[in-house]
Each structure stands twice: as C-alpha cells, then as structure tokens.
Amino acid sequence: MTPPTGITRVTLLKDLRLEWRSKDAINSMLFFSLLVVVVFSFSFDPSAEESRQIAGGLIWVAFLFAAVVALNQTWAREIRNQVLDAYRVSPAPANALFLAKTLGNFIFVSVLEALMTPLFIMFYRLRALGPAWQLIPVTALGTWALVVNGTFFAAMSLRTRSREIMLPLLLFPISIPALLAMVQATTAILSGENSARFWIVLLVTYDLVFTTMCLLLFETVLNAE
C-alpha cells in the first residue's frame, strides 16, 4: 500500500498540474488580488500617516479575502468529478488527501500574496523599521494558519446549504487569535516599536495545534453521514 506521504505528494502534484494547465483559477485570482489592493488603496488613503500604521492590518485583511476566494474553489473540482466519493471508498488515509489539499492551497495563496505585497509596498510606501526578515516567517505561519483551517472548513461547508457563505462564517471566528497575531506581528515589524517574538511563538503554537487537530478530525468530516 502506498505510504501516506506518497499519496500526499501525488495528489499535490496532480492539483498543481491541473491548476497550471487550466490557468482559469490562477488568472482570475491574480486579477482579484490586484483589485483588492487597489480598492483598499482608495478606501484607506495611503498618504495619510494613520494608514501606514494600519497597513499591517490592511494587508492581512486583503490576504484573508484572497484566501477565502481561493479556498472556496478548493473542493469545487473534486465535487464536479465525484472524486471525493472515490477517496471515501479507497483505503487511502483521509488526512493524506487533506495534507495535499492544504499544501496546494498554501502554495496558491502564497503566490497571490507574493503578487499583492509589492503592490502594497508601492502604494503605501511601506518601509520596515524593524527586522524585515521576520516578515517571512510571519507571513508563512499566518498563511498556513488561514489555509489549514480554511481547507478543513471548506470540506465541511461542502456538506451544507449556502456553502460559499459557510466557509468564511466558520473560518473567521476561529482565525481571530491567529489574525490578531499576524497583524500585530506585521505592525510591530513595520513600525519597529515592539518585538514580534510573542506573536510568532503564538502563531507557531496555533499552527501546530490546529494542523494536528485538522489532520485528526478530517476523517470524521469526510465520512460524516
């Protein structure tokens, strides 16, 4: 029997290949990310001094929106081809599939963030007054927090009416501590006023706990009947 990591890798590569070939999702998401940055720039005047202080929050809200739109598509393809049913009856462990989906989403959302960040820096004239290298772990950990819970709740939403609204409805409340951490860490690094260390440790702990729990509980969600 193929080991779980093998299944994860195969599924992940399949997803990435499909995304790359179709390009539909990528293109629409890229354009959406651009739109979000521009709309935010109109809504929160970048030249105002206050805006630079809340830039950390703005960026993460923008990332959150982009992530939700990306996540909603996550299982759509699977549903269309009844792949989920096939997974349910196969002996493959459910969490291998979950891990693959989460990694795929993580890569996808990270690409979007990589696009949006230069735009934000440009529009808001952002400078990191603190240790800028710390932004990398903060972004990675924060994105993972959103994506791991988002993928899990996207699977859960499949079983509900109004599935597009259920995802943010379930994701946002539980993500609040992580969001607070991401925003505070980013603001701390940009303003150089405080240390982001506490928030980074919180994010690491949050990611560990929720990744473990989602892996443990995914089987339940997949097989709920």
Added chain:
Amino acid sequence: MKKAFPILGVLTAILLSYALYQALVVAPTEQTMGNVQRIFYYHVPSAWTAFILFFVNFGASIVYLMTRKTAADIVALVTAEVGVVFCTVVLVTGPIWARPVWGIWWTWDMRLTSTLVLWLIYVSYLFLRRFSSGGQTPSLAAALAVLGALCVPFVYFSIWFFRTQHPQPVMGGGGSIDPRMLHALLINWLAFSCFAFLVCWSRYRLERLQRDVDQAHALQSLLDPRGSPR
C-alpha cells in the same frame, strides 16, 4: 425524574430572588462607580456560566466523536445554545455598564473582547448545525466544537498580550474585592448556574421530543405510500 423539575424550578427561583436581593441591597455600594457597579453581579456570573456551558459542549462533542451517542450530540447542541444566550447577556450588560462609567459603549476590555470572540465561535457553530443536513450534522458540529474549544486558550492569550501592549480601561476593577461583594457575586453565580441547568434540561427534553416526532413522521411517510400531510 420529571417530578424533580418543578421542585428545582421553585428552588432556583428562590435562589435567584435571594441573589438579586444580595446584589441590590446587601452588597455595599462601590466607591468610584456607585450603584451602576451592581451590574457586575449579573455581568460576571453570566460570563462564568457561559464558559462552563461551552466547556460542557466541548466534553459532549468529544464523547460524541468517540461513542456516537445521540444523547451526547443533544447535550452539545443544548449547551451551545444556552451558552450563546448567556454570552449575549454578557455582551449587552457590558456596554450598558461601560457607558455611564467610561462614557463609551464599548471597550476592548479583556473579558468583553474574549466573550465577543467566544460568542462568534459558538454562533458559527449554531449556524453550522442549522445549515447542514440531517445525518451529518452531529459529526460536523462535534468536529467544529473541538476546534472552537481549542481556540479558546489562544483567544485569551492573544487578547491578554494585546491588552498589555495597548492598555484599556479595565471593567470590574482590579485588585482585592470586598468579601460582601464576593459573597453576592458567588450567590448570583450559583443561582444562574442552577437556572442554566434547568434551561438546558428543558431544551434537552424539547430536542428529544423533536427528534422522536421527526422519526415518527419519517416512519409514517415510509409506511404510507401516498405521503403524509404535515
């Protein structure tokens, strides 16, 4: 079992009345805030009761995931609902207290903020229960409840640190508490806990009855090929 309910009801009513008396009459008037501070005796016990209810929800959800017993599922549903009710009380009495004391309706005080997040998490839980269909609901809800409960320590830690970095007015006052005030507080907590238990019990019986009726309807539709009018 059923006879116990009215007796407990009367006892709880008496306890609540005594608690009210304690809160309004016996407890001394606070020095800085005056009589408005007495909202404390309803605000804080409601928060503690909500917390206990959500903890029971966590336990019941885990029991459900391990045993798949319907009783556990119903307990989870009931404690979440009643917990949200108590949470709502906290979130409404909080601003009513904050306004005369601080001149503002809302403060990102530790208790209010964490109660708000708790309220959001468990309302989303109730939405999941409402929007998912039939057989899947208990499992999905239980999974969400476990994640939500695990989130709670993070909520408290993150808000605590945030507040130490950005200090806000503290509601309820810090420091030591007058023993007569503590007494009134604990009596109110006991009274509201008993009240919460009774409400949960009623809701539990309602849910049991509802599910039995639903099963009866389903059975009838199966047996009657022409379909049964509802």
Added chain:
Amino acid sequence: MTGNPYLLAAYVVTWVIHIGYISTILTRYAKLKREILALKKK
C-alpha cells in the same frame, strides 16, 4: 431599584433575553404537542 437607570436597564435586559429564549422553547414545545396529537389520530 436604587435609582440608576443603567442598572435597571442591565437587569431588565438580562431577563428579557432569558425569557425570550425560554419562550422560544415553550412555543416549540406547544407546536410539537399539537403535532403529536395529529400523529396519534392517524
């Protein structure tokens, strides 16, 4: 009440919320009783 409108408001609102929730339980209970009677007739 000891003369403070906010205090009164807080206590009243608390009970309004609780009584509101309990009344939803009671109305659903009544509705179920009616359904049971209808089922029994069949």
